[in-house]
Amino acid sequence: MTKISRRKWIKGGLAVTAGAAGIAVAAKVADSAGLIPPDAGMRFGAGETLTYATQRLLTRHSMAREFSQADISKHPFANPVDPLGPEFERLLAGDFAEWRLKVDGMVEHPSTFTLAELRGFPASSHTTMIGCEEGWTYIAEWTGVPLSFILDRVGTQPGVRYVVYRSIQPDWWESIDMDDALHPQTLIAHRMNGDTLPVPFGGPLRLRLPRQLGYKSVKYLNSLTLTDNVKQFGKGLGSAEPEVGYSWYAGI
Amino acid sequence: MSTSLPIAGGGTGAASFAVPAPAEQKRHHGLVRMTHWLTVIAFCALLVSGGEIVLSHPRFYWGKTGNVNTRPWLNLHLPSSRSSVPTGYGYVLPDQNGWSRYLHFEAAWLLAGTGVLYGLWGILTGHFRRAVVPDPRDLSPKSLTASIVRHTRFVRPSADEAWSYNVLQRLAYLAVIFVLFPLMVWSGLAMSFAFTSAFPLTASLLGGHQTARSLHFLTTILLVGFLAVHVGMVVLSGFRSRTRAMITGHAEKPQQEES
Numbered sequence: 128m129t130k131i132s133r134r135k136w137i138k139g140g141l142a143v144t145a146g147a148a149g150i151a152v153a154a155k156v157a158d159s160a161g162l163i164p165p166d167a168g169m170r171f172g173a174g175e176t177l178t179y180a181t182q183r184l185l186t187r188h189s190m191a192r193e194f195s196q197a198d199i200s201k202h203p204f205a206n207p208v209d210p211l212g213p214e215f216e217r218l219l220a221g222d223f224a225e226w227r228l229k230v231d232g233m234v235e236h237p238s239t240f241t242l243a244e245l246r247g248f249p250a251s252s253h254t255t256m257i258g259c260e261e262g263w264t265y266i267a268e269w270t271g272v273p274l275s276f277i278l279d280r281v282g283t284q285p286g287v288r289y290v291v292y293r294s295i296q297p298d299w300w301e302s303i304d305m306d307d308a309l310h311p312q313t314l315i316a317h318r319m320n321g322d323t324l325p326v327p328f329g330g331p332l333r334l335r336l337p338r339q340l341g342y343k344s345v346k347y348l349n350s351l352t353l354t355d356n357v358k359q360f361g362k363g364l365g366s367a368e369p370e371v372g373y374s375w376y377a378g379i
Numbered sequence: 380m381s382t383s384l385p386i387a388g389g390g391t392g393a394a395s396f397a398v399p400a401p402a403e404q405k406r407h408h409g410l411v412r413m414t415h416w417l418t419v420i421a422f423c424a425l426l427v428s429g430g431e432i433v434l435s436h437p438r439f440y441w442g443k444t445g446n447v448n449t450r451p452w453l454n455l456h457l458p459s460s461r462s463s464v465p466t467g468y469g470y471v472l473p474d475q476n477g478w479s480r481y482l483h484f485e486a487a488w489l490l491a492g493t494g495v496l497y498g499l500w501g502i503l504t505g506h507f508r509r510a511v512v513p514d515p516r517d518l519s520p521k522s523l524t525a526s527i528v529r530h531t532r533f534v535r536p537s538a539d540e541a542w543s544y545n546v547l548q549r550l551a552y553l554a555v556i557f558v559l560f561p562l563m564v565w566s567g568l569a570m571s572f573a574f575t576s577a578f579p580l581t582a583s584l585l586g587g588h589q590t591a592r593s594l595h596f597l598t599t600i601l602l603v604g605f606l607a608v609h610v611g612m613v614v615l616s617g618f619r620s621r622t623r624a625m626i627t628g629h630a631e632k633p634q635q636e637e638s
Contacts, residue, residue, distance in 0.1 A: 170481070175485070194443070
């Protein structure tokens with residue numbers, strides 16, 4: 128009896144060890160394949176990882192649905208934001224002539240762009256739907272510089288994995304992986320429906336990411352940081368959203 | 380039978396004393412029982428978290444777009460967790476969307492995995508054909524009417540009905556398994572901006588993002604309706620014995636009434 132149970136214990140122990148080692152190896156492989164989100168260690172990390180990994184495998188290069196001019200919403204909704212502060216008011220008073228977009232981190236040429244420079248770069252447009260995590264939507268035409276153009280211009284260092292981006296809103300920051308950063312529809316938008324991007328919709332600059340929910344399309348964009356380790360920012364969860372309980376990946 | 384009701388899979392490895400019941404006494408297969416309770420867990424989590432998500436915008440629209448600047452076809456007139464929604468209430472509920480969305484999608488994975496397992500098993504073993512698809516003879520208007528009348532009179536099911544599903548049950552289960560749950564998954568995926576970028580027909584075939592959201596909500600109501608009738612029927616036909624059958628797999632024989 129004891130012999131059998133001991134053998135069972137050894138067998139079981141070996142199985143558990145092999146299983147744990149297998150999971151560890153699988154996690155390592157999945158991480159190097161870019162299938163583990165930065166908030167995977169949180170309470171709902173298992174579901175979140177399944178969602179992100181599946182979406183990455185299915186949608187790595189897919190294009191967000193585009194709509195016709197006739198579909199453009201006549202009554203888009205500008206989700207209210209907290210007061211933007213005296214610095215924003217000062218820049219607004221100067222017609223954003225002094226607005227800057229700073230690009231640093233793992234780049235060959237850390238740079239600062241003025242609004243005029245960004246407006247002068249080759250622009251791209253798409254008529255896409257923006258949806259809030261609350262459930263409402265509208266469709267608009269967005270025009271701006273593809274983020275990939277800016278990344279190309281500043282030169283990315285090898286090994287870069289994420290682009291961290293920030294708003295003039297205090298403590299408001301986000302990040303995306305390079306699949307999203309280099310995606311042709313990811314724009315630094317400065318126009319909406321043919322006009323200058325209005326302030327309630329994020330003007331003067333908004334990062335427009337049509338394959339994810341609206342909260343990833345950060346308004347009042349003023350800096351980008353390229354990194355190979357997004358965990359060194361904030362609380363190490365990838366963006367400000369998981370710190371207040373929302374998922375980092377917002378493709379669903 | 381000699382021994383007390385055997386508890387299937389109850390012992391911790393010491394299964395030797397359990398007398399295996401004859402096959403015909405088995406009411407529910409182990410896989411049916413496991414997937415049933417996993418579905419219960421996932422469904423409860425989805426219902427609670429889904430309700431919380433609705434509270435952040437308790438208005439529904441048809442078509443592609445809809446927001447507080449457009450007319451909803453359905454306004455639930457509930458208080459909202461967002462001050463931007465005009466509800467008429469003088470207060471705003473606490474924001475519960477973060478964990479609700481995390482939980483909703485985690486539970487959706489559990490439900491989808493359970494559904495795939497159950498669906499494949501049901502098709503491969505012929506379970507659906509045998510236990511769920513109604514006998515064509517039971518579908519005649521006369522036979523259907525008789526069954527409906529029996530239900531409306533709350534006639535207790537006969538002994539042999541405890542061993543099989545009647546025609547109304549079969550139709551209800553068919554609709555839930557093959558129409559409502561698939562529609563729930565479909566309309567849910569149709570609201571994913573990333574998923575519809577790869578599979579645009581998911582959203583456009585339903586008529587757009589907001590129609591998908593409305594269908595997701597309406598299907599929820601039908602599923603909750605099914606749940607209410609399902610639990611009501613279980614209570615009417617013997618809550619203890621029916622629930623025990625779904626846990627242990629064995630239906631209670633009338634003479635084995637336990638105190």
